[in-house]
Structure formats: structure tokens, C-alpha cells
């Protein structure tokens with residue numbers, strides 16, 4: 016199959032998903048992979064688990080009614096890393112590792128001797144991929160064993176396979192140039208030949224269709240990138256033995272890339288009709304000869320589809336394309352497997368939701384309605400309508416009191432007193448030394464903490480017993496910090512399973528799932544809470560813990576809160592109102608918490624916003640509006656307290672890029688940041704935009720177990736002091752200490768305090 020004549024006549028598919036999760040309903044892949052790393056199972060048993068998961072996934076999709084099943088969306092760690100392996104371009108530092116799978120894992124996680132690839136966020140999602148490195152000496156070669164192996168497995172099971180591979184443009188745009196190499200996109204011609212080769216092999220293996228994922232096409236592209244799109248897809252879709260090609264886009268509209276792509280001879284285009292509107296489709300005549308794969312079911316949020324609206328949208332596309340297939344807006348990698356695994360949902364809430372399994376059913380229903388009429392699936396449509404109707408009237412979605420409170424807030428609700436006046440009031444109240452020392456919040460998650468959580472879950476201890484264990488942890492952390500002579504203490508956050516979930520569990524309007532795991536990266540899975548209603552705070556969330564910690568010491572203890580932007584970024588959010596409105600609601604709850612903390616005697620409150628940059632929209636045109644509401648929400652949450660109460664914030668990065676002005680606009684009294692480059696460079700960047708509040712550049716990297724010496728820390732402090740006067744400079748690690756061991760932390764912080772004292776003496 017798949018010779019030149021047949022490519023034009025490959026039957027269209029009608030019903031599919033862009034891709035699906037791989038970690039397993041019971042997180043089987045995570046468990047097996049970690050067991051393999053720990054040496055408790057052998058490689059064959061990991062491979063067997065993986066094969067079983069793939070088989071179950073494909074069979075489930077076929078049974079549900081798809082007529083094209085995505086294959087090669089399985090991954091042992093990450094699909095971008097898989098593509099780097101496919102294209103034979105892992106950096107040479109991994110060459111020494113003979114075993115293929117171990118080399119792959121080393122690239123993902125590093126080994127004793129080799130650092131891993133860098134990891135970063137996959138577009139504007141919470142999935143993280145490994146960043147391919149491309150230098151001038153990087154060569155490419157085709158290694159299609161993984162995708163061909165999975166096709167063979169699926170074909171043997173009778174699956175209508177559609178292998179999915181990341182396309183060349185996205186691969187190169189996600190790669191980073193190293194060792195002074197030019198923009199990786201310049202290497203596109205070298206990849207085209209490999210992809211042609213690959214496509215031929217896929218056809219020979221039995222694939223009638225191939226899906227090339229090009230999500231980068233929904234971002235702003237320059238002329239060079241658009242020309243690369245044309246060159247690549249003219250060549251890949253030329254006449255030779257190959258499958259029919261669908262180029263899949265997701266996370267937004269294709270914009271200028273749509274006509275460019277449509278002008279190439281590919282057979283189909285996948286578009287996102289949830290985060291994009293698809294309105295441009297009607298203006299592109301070349302689409303008349305193509306299959307449009309319409310992503311009308313939201314692949315990355317958990318809401319049940321409005322089937323009537325989706326069907327209407329599909330109807331508008333019919334006249335513009337050769338045919339329309341129904342699909343998800345993106346891979347369901349980003350949502351949990353099944354609502355069936357959730358108890359604890361009331362009927363209304365359950366009715367509003369759709370996880371991956373339910374989304375597949377929605378796709379199937381819509382496809383039937385499109386082809387055979389709505390009447391053939393009238394029960395499904397009626398059920399969807401009835402469920403959605405309850406969403407419009409459920410009182411939890413419209414809290415009039417809250418809305419009135421927000422509406423009554425004036426501009427001054429997000430404004431604090433003059434920064435200089437605040438600094439003076441705080442200095443007088445806190446009486447801290449110059450170069451005050453502090454930490455970012457969490458202390459090591461000890462075995463005792465984990466054991467207490469497990470015992471609470473299994474019923475071995477009750478709530479009171481659990482709380483006592485947490486108090487013991489807090490007492491130990493306070494004592495340690497006093498012994499280390501740290502100036503501003505923290506309680507250590509032992510009671511928090513996660514910095515977002517902890518708050519979501521206590522706020523009304525959020526639902527915390529029991530099994531709603533999604534892959535964040537590799538074997539790490541998270542359970543994002545679901546923000547479904549208006550947010551209110553039934554009771555204080557942190558005051559008891561912070562007050563207890565403060566009662567144990569005369570030194571100031573920081574209150575620790577997560578900011579509104581980060582809470583939204585790491586949750587599934589409402590789709591029935593602008594994100595800005597949800598942000599203000601969360602901000603008000605955090606603001607109430609700061610007011611209560613202050614009333615309880617807390618003098619310093621830290622509101623973490625590590626996700627401020629993560630939520631930045633993909634298109635330049637949308638960025639300013641986002642930053643405006645994000646900054647407003649932070650300020651709303653931190654402006655309800657007196658000038659003499661000090662607000663800290665923490666950001667987990669130092670490459671501020673497009674958010675640097677927003678960081679200054681947050682107007683926190685003290686901002687702690689990562690300073691992985693050098694403290695001075697980072698501070699120079701901030702100085703460059705007139706940032707004049709206090710700042711704590713991380714003076715050592717907590718992501719490594721290495722204990723930094725006094726000298727090293729003192730050197731970086733002296734460097735920092737060249738950029739920022741001592742009166743504005745804090746001394747702290749670059750992030751929370753949760754992942755470290757107590758011994759490492761004790762030694763490192765001991766050196767941090769010693770270094771601060773040394774530099775203070777030099778200044779005096």
C-alpha cells in the first residue's frame with residue numbers, strides 16, 4: 016500500500032483523537048519505570064508493562080469507535096526526547112552508555128557523570144519536555160525502531176494505525192542551539208531527507224496515514240520559519256511511497272501558517288477549534304482538497320463538551336474542506352483517564368466533566384451526528400444538554416456576595432503605600448541586620464512526614480494525631496533555623512502535600528480529585544485541582560500553623576501562601592468566565608488570608624508566584640493583557656495589609672525575558688529569585704528596568720545535593736553587592752528545600768549564614 020498513486024486515494028478517517036496518555040490508569044508505567052531505576056525489576060519486565068499499556072490503550076480506543084488509532088504516542092519519558100532519538104541527534108556526552116534504554120534515561124535524568132538535557136514547558140501546558148541540543152557538529156540519522164515496533168504491535172492487533180511523530184519544524188523550534196551554533200531551524204533541509212525516508216518505512220509497515228505534530232505553528236513565526244514550513248511539507252508530501260499526511264496543530268489558531276500549510280500538497284490538516292476559532296478556514300481555498308481534522312473536543316481541560324455548539328462548529332467547516340473528521344483539540348495526555356475512577360463527585364459536578372475516556376465518547380458521538388444526523392445520537396445530546404443546564408443554575412457558580420465584594424473594590428484595593436515608606440516602616444518593626452538570611456519556605460520532606468501522611472490515609476492515626484506530628488516537624492525546623500542563626504524563619508511547610516492542592520482543598524469552588532493524575536514530566540504525575548465554581552475561603556488556611564511556629568521563636572516567621580496566578584496555572588480552570596475573573600476571586604481569598612495572618616501577628620508574608628511566566632500566552636499579541644490581569648491579581652492579594660507588614664514573593668527562574676517588567680510591577684517588598692547564571696547578571700537585568708525594591712538572588716542551587724562552600728557563597732554575595740546596595744539585598748537559597756536531605760540542608764545553610772556574616776563584616 017501507500018505507493019504514489021494510492022496516496023491520493025487513501026480513505027479518509029472520520030473519528031479519532033490527537034493522542035493519548037501513556038502513564039497508565041493506575042500509573043503502572045511510572046511504577047514500573049521507577050522500579051527499573053531502583054533495580055528492583057529488570058528491563059524485560061518494564062518493556063512488558065509498556066507493551067501491555069499500549070495494547071490496552073489502542074484496544075480501548077478502537078472499542079470506543081475510533082476509525083484511526085494514534086500510535087507512537089507512547090513514551091518511556093517524553094515524545095520530544097523520543098524524536099531526538101529517532102533523528103539520531105542526542106549529544107555525544109551520552110555515547111558511552113551502551114544500552115539503548117539506559118542511554119535514553121540518562122539523557123532524560125542524567126547519570127553520575129553526565130548532566131541530562133534541559134527540561135522545559137511544552138507550550139503553555141504543565142507538561143515538560145526535554146530540550147534537544149543542536150550544535151554545529153550535531154549530525155542527524157534515522158533510528159525508527161521505536162515507531163516501527165509500535166506499528167508492528169498495533170497492526171498485529173488489527174488496529175487502523177496512524178503513527179504520530181513530531182514534525183521537523185516543531186522539533187527544530189523546540190531545540191536549543193549550543194556551542195555557538197546558529198538557529199536550529201537552519202538545519203531543516205537535513206531533516207527533510209530523513210523524514211522522507213521515515214515516511215516510506217511507515218508506509219511499508221502498514222500505515223495508511225501519518226500524523227506530523229506541528230504545534231509550533233500556532234506561535235508567532237518569522238518569514239524564515241514559514242519558508243521552512245513550505246519547503247518541508249512540499250518535499251514530504253511529494254510523490255513517492257508514503258502514507259497520507261495529516262499535519263496536526265494544537266493550542267491555538269494557525270494564523271498565517273494556515274494558508275502556508277494549505278498551499279503544500281499534504282492530505283490533511285488538524286486544527287484546534289477549542290483554543291482557536293477556525294474562522295480563517297473559510298478563506299483558504301486550498302483546503303477544499305484536504306481532509307480537515309477538527310479538534311472540537313477540549314483535549315486539555317476537563318469540561319464536558321457542549322455537543323450542540325461543537326456540532327454547529329463542525330457544520331460550518333463542511334463547505335470548506337474535502338471532508339471533516341472529528342477529533343480532540345490536542346492529545347488527551349493533559350487530562351486524567353476516566354471519571355470512573357472518581358468517587359466524591361456530586362451528580363452536578365460529575366455531569367459537567369469529561370476526562371479522556373469520556374472525551375473519546377464525545378468525539379464518537381459528534382462524528383456520528385455529523386455523518387448520520389443528530390437523531391442517531393439524540394440520547395447523548397440530551398444528556399449533555401441536561402448536564403450543562405445544571406451548570407448555568409448551580410449556586411456554587413455564582414456567589415452574589417463574592418461578586419458584589421469584588422465589584423465594590425476600587426483601584427486602591429490593588430495599591431499599597433509608597434515603597435520607600437513601606438521599607439522604613441518594615442525596617443523599624445523588623446530590626447533585621449543588613450544582608451538578612453532566610454529560606455524559600457519548604458524544608459526536607461522527611462520520612463517522618465511521609466509516614467504520617469500514609470498513616471493518616473490508612474487510618475492508623477487520626478487528624479489530631481497527624482496535626483501533632485506536623486507540629487513536631489515545625490518545632491524541629493524552627494529549632495534548626497535558630498541554631499543556624501537564620502534571621503527570618505519559615506515553618507517548613509510539612510503540612511502541604513503540594514503548594515496548590517493544599518489551598519485548593521480548603522477553598523470552596525475547587526474540587527480535589529482522588530485519581531486525576533496527569534503526567535507532568537517523565538514519571539512525575541500531578542493531580543491538578545478542578546476550579547469549577549466561585550472561590551471563597553470558608554476558614555483561614557495557614558494561620559494556625561504559622562502562629563504555632565511563631566509562638567516558638569522571637570525571630571520573625573514568614574507566612575507562606577501560593578499566589579493566585581500559580582494556583583490557576585496548576586489547576587484545571589473554569590471555561591465559563593475569563594481567567595482574569597477567576598484570578599481575582601482566588602486573589603481575594605489569598606488577600607483575606609494575609610489579613611488574618613497579619614492580625615495573628617505575622618510580620619512577613621510570602622506569596623509565591625513561580626508560575627507567573629508559565630501562563631504567558633503563546634502569541635505576542637495576547638501577552639500584555641495577560642500580564643496586566645496577572646499583576647493585578649497578585650497585587651490584589653497582597654495589598655490588604657499595613658505598610659509595616661512585609662510582602663515577599665518567590666519566582667523560580669532568572670531568565671525573566673518578557674515578564675521582567677511585570678516582576679517589578681508586582682511591587683513586592685522582597686523578591687527572591689533563582690540566580691543560576693550569576694547573581695550579578697540577574698540583578699543587572701532588574702536594575703536595567705529600574706527595579707528598586709529588595710531582592711534575594713539565590714546564592715546557591717538547591718537542585719543539586721552538593722553543599723556549597725562558605726567561600727563560594729561569599730563570592731556570589733560580593734558579586735550581587737556590586738549590582739545592588741546592601742540595604743536592598745537578602746541572602747537565601749534559590750528555591751524551596753523540599754527535595755533535599757536534612758544533612759545537606761543543615762550544612763549548606765550553615766555555610767550560607769557564615770558567608771553572610773563574613774560579607775557583613777567586610778561591609779562594616
Ligand code: GLN
Pocket residue numbers: 455456457508514575623625665666667750751752753
Ligand atoms: N514556598 C515554596 C517552597 O519553598 C516555593 C516552591 C516553588 O518555588 N515552586 O517549596
Ligand code: ZN
Pocket residue numbers: 455625665666667749750751
Ligand atoms: Zn522556587
